[in-house]
Amino acid sequence: MTQPNQKNSHSEIPIACVACHAREGGVCGTLSPSQLAQVVRKTARRRVQPQIEIIGQGDGIEHCAAIVRGVVKLSKMLADGRQQIVGLQFAPDFLGTPFLRECSLSAEAVTNVDLCVFPRALIERLAAEAPDLQRRLHVETLKKLCAARDWMLTLGRKTAKERVANFLYLVATRINFEDGPAREFDLPLSRADIADYLGLTIETVSRQITRLRKEGVIRVENRRRIIVPDIRRLMKNASIDS
Amino acid sequence: MTQPNQKNSHSEIPIACVACHAREGGVCGTLSPSQLAQVVRKTARRRVQPQIEIIGQGDGIEHCAAIVRGVVKLSKMLADGRQQIVGLQFAPDFLGTPFLRECSLSAEAVTNVDLCVFPRALIERLAAEAPDLQRRLHVETLKKLCAARDWMLTLGRKTAKERVANFLYLVATRINFEDGPAREFDLPLSRADIADYLGLTIETVSRQITRLRKEGVIRVENRRRIIVPDIRRLMKNASIDS
DNA sequence: CGAAGATTTGATAACAATCAAGGCTGGTGG
DNA sequence: CCACCAGCCTTGATTGTTATCAAATCTTCG
Incomplete structure (x- = not known):
């Protein structure tokens, strides 16, 4: 892996992002080079092993992430232990719900996973400034909603x-x-x-x-x-x- | 009720919207008076009776709507007739998916329903200009996603x-x-x-x-x-x- | 009042859950 | 290299929940 914080000369796309699987297709794709540079400064690459929890149910979620590699399961659990996986996220999906605090679910790696982790606040600020990003995040959420509803048909019928x-x-x-x-x-x-x-x-x-x-x-x-x-x-x- | 299309002097909030149930809490709430006026000009109020289809499964959806009164069911159907309702929308929810074309589902009134119908293109244009609206729509979608996932737990477990x-x-x-x-x-x-x-x-x-x-x-x-x-x-x- | 449609109730059947072994696989250590 | 162990997966037997089939009852509306 390339080192995360390098940039080449004229505020081009940060090197960490150039070859990133999650950029095209992912939410980072909408960012300008300077915005990307801003994000990269506050970003941590994280590698997660299978069965490691990324976000706990009911966490006050202070971070979001882009999945660079691997598969993440989102699940909900009842008090008595019954569990339902409510979403599978593949690269280059976006994890986390900026703009909304209350939705409790847990996210867990099911394969080896590489993440780009961002502070939630940064995403919210950038989204307010960059309509393209806001829109891109919105479209991703709409797709997830569509997938969730398709799955409801599967589960119910x-x-x-x-x-x-x-x-x-x-x-x-x-x-x-x-x-x-x-x-x-x-x-x-x-x-x-x-x-x-x-x-x-x-x-x-x-x-x-x-x-x-x-x-x-x-x-x-x-x-x-x-x-x-x-x-x-x-x-x-x-x-x-x- | 006040009459629908009047405005008072200084381009204040259109009278049709002043007392509107769907404005506070609804997506219209984020619009400025002048934006509201713009929307009102392209908007049709529509009253729909129970069992009337609002949008068909697979329609190229050219309109969106705010539910002013009543309840709407969103459902998906399999070729053999099995059906699953994938969402219930109450006033002042927003109907339709601007920014995304492909998600096929049908929407049908289950009670008497009053709608404010907008052209999809208008919403998309306004959202590009008004970050608050884009964000408000995004948050509404996030809430629906959360509700859909909760319901997946119900259906599955x-x-x-x-x-x-x-x-x-x-x-x-x-x-x-x-x-x-x-x-x-x-x-x-x-x-x-x-x-x-x-x-x-x-x-x-x-x-x-x-x-x-x-x-x-x-x-x-x-x-x-x-x-x-x-x-x-x-x-x-x-x-x-x- | 009568009829059509919606809902409830009853009897039975089917599908998936539960309970219980048994087999395969991948990793570890002799 | 092979044997063994643990965990995961498969298969079998039985039970239980919900679907299906069928009929009765209730409501609404002309």
């Missing part, structure tokens, strides 16, 4: 088999930043996490993966690795329209 | 009884703009819609309402009217924390 197929489709689609659906990929989640994402038990998840395998919809190389010979067929099993 | 109690709590909380939870209220939805909101069948919804009634958690005056003697008890039955 789909069968166990459809949910599992839907999950596999989602991972295939999002695991590779900015390519089409992957034909072959590693699941970022354990069976337990998949269950928590789908509102099922691990046993049911396991049985449905077995079923999809026996029906030839997927191949299972090992616990984590999945091959999808025909993405349309997977979509049909997930009751995904288009 | 709660029992039928908890879901119904959760729904009753939600209505009690939101039916009266800006008061505390109502002790007594009319359900805006039919049993069929409640079922579609909760990912259940109408029979199960009915049985759970009966159960909550028999246990004394609620009283049922008639099909629509509910009385909640003890809101804390209802929350406990819904497994809502605080």
Whole structure:
């Protein structure tokens, strides 16, 4: 990794950002070189291992972050321990909710994750000055809202088999930043996490993966690795329209 | 009520907006008098009856609206007819997703609804000029995202009884703009819609309402009217924390 | 009053959860 | 290198919750 704080001569794009996966497509993409420089000064790169909590449920969240690499799960828990994953975030998604304090959820790395962490206050100040940034953050939130609502349909109305197929489709689609659906990929989640994402038990998840395998919809190389010979067929099993 | 399109002398707040329920708390609240005047010129008041579709699934959405009065359901449907309500919007919520085109869902009035309808393009233009408006819209979207994720927990991990109690709590909380939870209220939805909101069948919804009634958690005056003697008890039955 | 639609209630069936083993895999140490 | 252990995953048996099917009742409205 390049060192975080270098810049080349004429206040160009900071070197730390030049090759950054999360810049194009990510929120940083809207910033001018001078704004980027400003951000970089207050920014910390952080590497997080799987199962490490990034933000706790109910934290007064003083930081935001861009995911540079890896997958983060967002989850909510009931007092008795029942848990629901309410979002999976892949690079180059933005983490954290500037402008809103009250929404309690916890964020945890599920793979090795690289983050660019910013103070919330800085983002809020920059957003007030830069309409493009504000708008970019807004659009990202709208996309998350759309994804959340799609998932509500999955949770409320789909069968166990459809949910599992839907999950596999989602991972295939999002695991590779900015390519089409992957034909072959590693699941970022354990069976337990998949269950928590789908509102099922691990046993049911396991049985449905077995079923999809026996029906030839997927191949299972090992616990984590999945091959999808025909993405349309997977979509049909997930009751995904288009 | 005052008449809709008059203005008083010095380009003050348009009369149509002065007493508007949706202005304070709503997105219009951030607009200056002159911006409001601009908006009012391009705005249509619209009254919509129950079961009338406001936006169709997959429409290229050219309009947005503020809910002035009433309740709107947002829903998604699968090819085979299974349906899930993914959001209930009460006055003074904002409808529509400026800045994002692709999210397909349908919006339908569930009560008599009064709307202020704006061209999407106007909102986008104003938002680019007025950071406060952009920010206000962003915050509203963040709140909807938070609500959607809360509901994912309900759909994924709660029992039928908890879901119904959760729904009753939600209505009690939101039916009266800006008061505390109502002790007594009319359900805006039919049993069929409640079922579609909760990912259940109408029979199960009915049985759970009966159960909550028999246990004394609620009283049922008639099909629509509910009385909640003890809101804390209802929350406990819904497994809502605080 | 009668009819249509909405809601409730009852009986049964299906799907997923739970309880309980058993098997695989990856890591560790002999 | 192999054996063993722990954790994760799969499979099997059974139970329980909710869906489905069916009918009765209640409401509303002409």
